[in-house]
Amino acid sequence: MPWGVPALLLLAGCAAPAPPPAPVSSFNATDTAWVQLMIPMNEQLLPALDSAPPALAEFAAALRASHSAELVHLRQLRDRAGLPDTNLHAGHQMPGLISEADLLAIRTDPTSLAKKLHEHLDQTVKLARSEQEGGTDAATKEFAASVESSRRDQLGKLGHG
Amino acid sequence: MSRKLSALTMAAALAAAVVVTQSAQADDLVTHHEFQANCSVTTHLPDDPIVFPGLPGASHMHTFLGNSSTKAGSTNDSLKAGQTNCRTPDDKSAYWFPSVYNGDQIVPPNFPQVIYYKSGILRYQDVVPFPAGIRFVVGSPTATQEQFRTAPGAVEGWECGDSFHNWDFPAYCPPGTQLNVRYQAPSCWNGRDLDSADHKSHMAYPDRATLVCPPSHPVGVPMIEFKMAFPVSGDMSRVRLASGRGYTWHYDFMNAWDAPTQAALVRHCVNGGLQCDPRGFDLYKPNRGAALGPDYRLPR
Secondary structure, three states: OOOHHHHHHHHHHHHOOOOOOOOOOOOOHHHHHHHHHHHHHHHOOHHHHOOOOHHHHHHHHHHHHHHHHHHHHHHHHHHHOOOOOOOOOOOOOOOOOOOHHHHHHHHHOHHHHHHHHHHHHHHHHHHHHHHHHHOOOHHHHHHHHHHHHHHHHHHHHHHHO | OHHHHHHHHHHHHHHHHHHHHHHHHOOOOOOOOEEEEEEOEEEEEOOOOOOOOOOOOOOOOEEEEEEOOOOOOOOHHHHHOOOEOOOOOOEOOEEEEEOEEEOOEEOOOOOOEEEEEEOOOOOHHHOOOOOOOOEEEEEOOOOOHHHHHHOOOEEEEEEEOOEEEEOOOOOEEOOOOOEEEEEEOOOEEOOOOOOOOOOOOOEEOOOOOOOOOOOOOOEEOOEEEEEEEEOOOEEOOOEEEOOEOHHHOEEEEEOOEOHHHHHHHHHHHHHOOOEOOOOOEOOOOHHHOEOOOOOOOOOO
């Protein structure tokens, strides 16, 4: 009985389609995971900014501008990595990601936005750090460094605002 | 159509190969084709080495079993170098699922949990071991209740006491009972990719009626079935998963078995039609022997 298995493996191997030549990519799994997470992170924050209370209005407007500019860059990275435009994190509840439930809560009580912004900025600092440590694509790592620095700057402003 | 034909041809060829090798055991009635991994909880981390590789803290909370080195940056090599609490020490695989909470408290399973390796296909003799480094996600954290109920991996939903087929957590469980779930993984591999963009599409479930792998995923690998038990009962109204409601149940697997050890268990227990423990021993068919030695390892 044991001798059947190598033959089966061989047969199964032959039946599988021949692997196409893998395109050489500078993106490793950390790069692609970071890009695919950061897009919904930024996208899903935008509608929450509409509910900013007056005290946060100026900060929210600046955040809208910078997050939108980052999205252009992130989508370019996504396209260059050959990734689909599907949101892998639709419906997810994750640290720093504004969910539908979060959005509803913020609309109900706009003063809760500041805490959510803190969480979002904090988490994206961590993620940008990890991308710089674990990623391989030079442009993605460089962009992560700029995201980290603007997040730190934004956290400073939010703290004082 | 031609792909279907070629799959049939392959099945016929496989059948011919197996008839020769299996005839010696024709006297035994085959009722099972499985072995177990028995692994305990190691830790809880907001990490996901498959979905968020290299990004610690990016995920909802997960409860990890088996390999104690598992973390966001885990690779096949790092797992192989790690240690495991699985009963079969050469299974360095990583297993995890969204943590179960009761209110704000994590509820960890409190004894070694059962992870079955079964045949998902009718021709259990054709199941081959997992390729080195394969990884995938089973079920979906974004499933609706209806999707969870009708999923090909669904078995009996959430269970406790005499209550079965719950597609979310039961409202009440008799005190002292445990909350149980079984869920089956896809067991047909595309023969090419160790991972895919959604961490799923390189795997597929066999056809429900014929239990044959689809032509796109022709290679039958072991069907993993998590059977988890959580020590929580009584009022269940505050019980939830880190990923949401009970129907968002899912789990992850990164294969880091020692290849010859897994091959011996698959050959002896799955292909051989046995109901094996983590040593590859069938209590009801002791005459068939064990795949592994008394130390749960291959004789070396």
